[in-house]
Amino acid sequence: NAGVTQTPKFRILKIGQSMTLQCTQDMNHNYMYWYRQDPGMGLKLIYYSVGAGITDKGEVPNGYNVSRSTTEDFPLRLELAAPSQTSVYFCASSGTGNTGNTIYFGEGSWLTVV
Amino acid sequence: AQTVTQSQPEMSVQEAETVTLSCTYDTSESDYYLFWYKQPPSRQMILVIRQEAYKQQNATENRFSVNFQKAAKSFSLKISDSQLGDAAMYFCAYRTSSGTYKYIFGTGTRLKVLA
Secondary structure: OOOEEEEOOEEEEOOOOOEEEEEEEOOOOOEEEEEEEOOOOOEEEEEEEEEOOEEEEOOOOOOEEEOOOOOOEOOEEEOOOOHHHOEEEEEEEEOOHHHHHOOEEOOOEEEEEO | OOEEEOOOOEEEEEOOOOEEEOOEEEOOOOOOEEEEEEEOOOOOOEEEEEEEOOOOOOOEEOOEEEEEEOOOOEEEEEEOOOOHHHOEEEEEEEEOOOOOOOEEEOOOEEEEEEO
16 A cells, blocks of 8 residues: 655755755545654644645745645645755644554655755 | 743652653643653654553553653653663644644753662
8 A cells, every 4th residue: 555655855955046846646545744844843833734735834834835726636846945944844644533543654855045 | 832841950769769750831722732851862752652642541661651741831751760761852842732743842951860
């Protein structure tokens, strides 16, 4: 089972560049999330979505945008990259009912802004 | 807003010994879920154990068990017979019971296992 798939796994960006982190899940989950994890720190919620066409801000949304046109895909867009956005980014998904009792993570995307 | 606090940035344990990682949380909800996730150096997030707040019985998974104290809002993880492969960051997490299903994570505890 593929689960949650993120691409790319590694990326180096220059200050001011833009990029999109792709995320797709094949578990038909309604809920999807983007977290960032700075070195030695916990996970902070950037954006989340409760279903196709619905997104909402988390704790640290500034500098990011998301869209959810389908149940499967939840891309994260970085506009005008800044060094403060150097981090590991995790996409995750969760279902409803019993399948909502666990959050499933992708393998992470390591982003460096120089 | 809900918060999750892990007050131990780092812990060490001898191989084959037992260690307990602490977690406290704050919420006004009566129904919710609590989790412990393991993050090895690969950064993969691995579910260790899950507790449903409406269940009084503490969850167990092989060598992993929790001590869930709902009134005290405490959720500690006990690892018995520690193994070298248990070395990792451990995150405590809370999931809201409302429709947004937001997961809130603590700052993590780094566990070192000494041979």
